Amino acid sequence: MTDLDPAIAARLTRTADGLVPAVVQQHDTGEVLMLGWMDDEALARTLGSDRVTFWSRSRQEYWRKGDTSGHRQWVREVRLDCDGDTLLVRVDQEGPACHTGARTCFDADVLRGEGAADAAEEPGAR
């Protein structure tokens, strides 16, 4: 049992381990900061307070972002997608979102860059 509103719980489509991915976005700049996971209880805590709580798959425990690092995420908006299987959490991020110290978890590893489209395009692909 969790404190999640049953009307919301009924709309969720969870993975086999009972989780829903949560995309975290900086509310004003639009930066995608990270992706975390929530079970019903983590979502209830996030909706019912001003801080974001995830379920940590690696540590198997609840994780209120910033409690250890100080890099808190203040909830501005929470949305559910059309299939009920993904959350979009818009926040005000204090400091870096990534444990590496980078602003976002996507800063370091570019697999394919802007402007590479022409080079990668195969003849006749369009």
Add this chain to the structure above:
Amino acid sequence: MTDLDPAIAARLTRTADGLVPAVVQQHDTGEVLMLGWMDDEALARTLGSDRVTFWSRSRQEYWRKGDTSGHRQWVREVRLDCDGDTLLVRVDQEGPACHTGARTCFDADVLRGEGAADAAEEPGAR
């Protein structure tokens, strides 16, 4: 076997069913459009062409976004996060991203809105 660069494949951390979530973002406005799933082959196809390909969990098949709907996603940038378990795909989206006809898959269902932070905040929570 897929065509995915082994150096990239080695950096991926996949779910139990061999997938990685891919956050899709409009490259210029920053809108989060949707979340899809990729296996190694879908990622290889996305990196090697100008269109985004997902693995459809419901249909258990590859799905090049827009082939049916015409709402194609043109790849601008692909990034991998710090843990190697999430992709960020920046695209130029043709038309609506959502099968409902909405611009994004997050347009319809606001669980908690902007400005609700004060109302939801419990006394002493800060």
